[in-house]
Amino acid sequence: MPCFAQQPTYYKDIAPIIARACASCHRPGEAAPFSLLTYEDVSKRATFIKEVTQSRYMPPWKADPHYARYANERLLQPGEIQLIADWVDAKMLKGNKTATTAYPVTGTQYHRPPDLTLKALHSFSVKGDNTERFVVFRVPFSLKDSMNVAAVEFISSNKKVVHHVNYAVYDVAEDIDINVGEDQLNVTDSERSRYDEYAPLRKNMRYYGGWIPGASFESYPADIGWVMPRRGVVLITVHYAATGRDEEELCGINLFFRKEKIKRVASVINVGSGGVGEKDIEPYFFIQPDTIKKFSLQITTPHQDQSLLYVWPHMHLLGKTFKAWAVTPAGDTIPLVHIPEWDFKWQEIYKFRRAVKIPKGSVLTVEGVYDNTRANPANPFNPPRVIYSSGDMKSVDEMLTLVMLFVPYEEGDEERLVFQEKIP
Ligand code: HEC
Structure with missing residues (x-):
């Protein structure tokens, strides 16, 4: 027909x-x-x-x-x-090129080019000796003025060698040299104390964030965000994955500014391994070989109502499922995130369409299931070994962490705090 x-x-x-x-x-x-x-x-x-x-x-x-x-x-x-x-x-007809399709801007996943790009002064050579490495890059900056930040994004010339990244922006007083110390420090294992060389720079933190494989940029609705100081440093800690091939990597961050004043500064909290409530993870965090095990953690949200803007679940290679929810004092359940098939390769900052109000006194539950059997193709060990949790973030240890971004709740936030950017 x-x-x-x-x-x-x-x-x-x-x-x-x-x-x-x-x-x-x-x-x-x-x-x-x-x-x-x-x-x-x-x-x-x-x-x-x-x-x-x-x-x-x-x-x-x-x-x-x-x-x-x-x-x-x-x-x-x-x-x-x-x-x-x-x-x-139907054999892939080409058709006529009429309207031009809007492809994303090169060099960023945000919808417009960055206002400022800060890159490490030198790239890092990752040796192909199958060893994980931690390296801190000191990126000094000096601007004409402080700026209101609408979005921030980690960038890298070679994302496939990066296991994860944390970075912090510091405001540095005029009388302190922003070029102090080396511009990169290899702080793998015993050399970790060398990080103290940067102590004079690390007094006034203005922002703390990170990147994990698969993640895009961090952005804020309306008049929320943080202020980029006029002068200071960004310290970027890159955790390089073990690789069997020599690789080069150059990292940095993109910043997107806005004119509107930032009225509320967003805060980040880490719940679980390496953060709040780490000791309350139940049962005690270790996973015997050839077992599938569930861990969970509960904390009560203190002091005041909060507007939750995003959630960022984190586990490592043995992770199978992840779930987080809150139960309000009135007994209502607020679903936050459920990852039915965890994959270390695809992690994301999940931004709520509208701010989620978490009333004070709500109980937050974070739950993770881990598969330490041979049947798990992501298991780094064969035969499987005992695995412990650590805030140290080595990929062969495990973590159960939920990172959250929030601001103190104000009447009407559910309507006002809307993520507008359409992200692919
Ligand atoms: C968040 C980033 C991202 C987006 C968005 C994305 N991809 Fe991919 N894609 C990747 C990466 C990284 C790989 C290689 C790793 C892998 O295959 O797991 C890949 C692999 C692939 C492959 C090869 C799969 C294989 O088994 O080797 C195809 C085909 C593909 N993508 C098509 C698409 C199409 C079509 C879309 C849109 C509908 C899309 N991708 C969206 C990141 C992405």
């Missing part, structure tokens, strides 16, 4: 989907192994693209959308997945 329906074409139907859902990673300089920016790029891998979208392997998004919804949800609609399949089956 002849088909009279209009056939999907690349320019009209497919390019806009790829631009929104794939191109932020599938382009030069980002984490994905190939670009998807042209008809040739996409049609060459059409069958593969049909497969990975139908299986929902791509775009990667690990949080269960039936549990909680987020502003940065990177999911394709069933209609879009079907459209891709139909286009592939």
